Amino acid sequence: MTDTQQLRSLxxxxxxxxxxxxxxxxxxxxxxxxxxxxxxxxxxxxxxxLQLADAAAKDGLAAALAQRMAAEARLAEDENELTQWHRRLDAVDRQISGI
Structure with missing residues (x-):
């Protein structure tokens, strides 16, 4: 593969x-x-x-906390994936700079 072909591919x-x-x-x-x-x-x-102190309020808080935890897990997953893709980008950029 020529340098030009390799550069196009990269x-x-x-x-x-x-x-x-x-x-x-x-x-x-x-x-x-x-x-x-x-x-x-x-x-x-x-x-x-705090105002109502009833079962519905407790259930609502538990549901909201569960949803927030799920969203927080998705954010962590996003961060991990972005880190991996940025590493890939860095590797390709290093290859390009070596041509």
């Missing part, structure tokens, strides 16, 4: 990686917005529990 790989990173960034932003909304919901449920 630039194609780089483009795919950058597109995936952009997709993951968008997903992470959406998950951050969801998490923030759930934070507000948890605070509201805590306030309701």
């Amino acid at each position: 630039l194609g790989q780089r483009l795919e990686i950058v597109q995936e990173i952009a997709r993951l960034n968008a997903r992470q932003l959406q998950n951050r917005q969801i998490f923030s909304g759930l934070e507000l919901e948890v605070m509201q449920c805590e306030r309701d529990l």
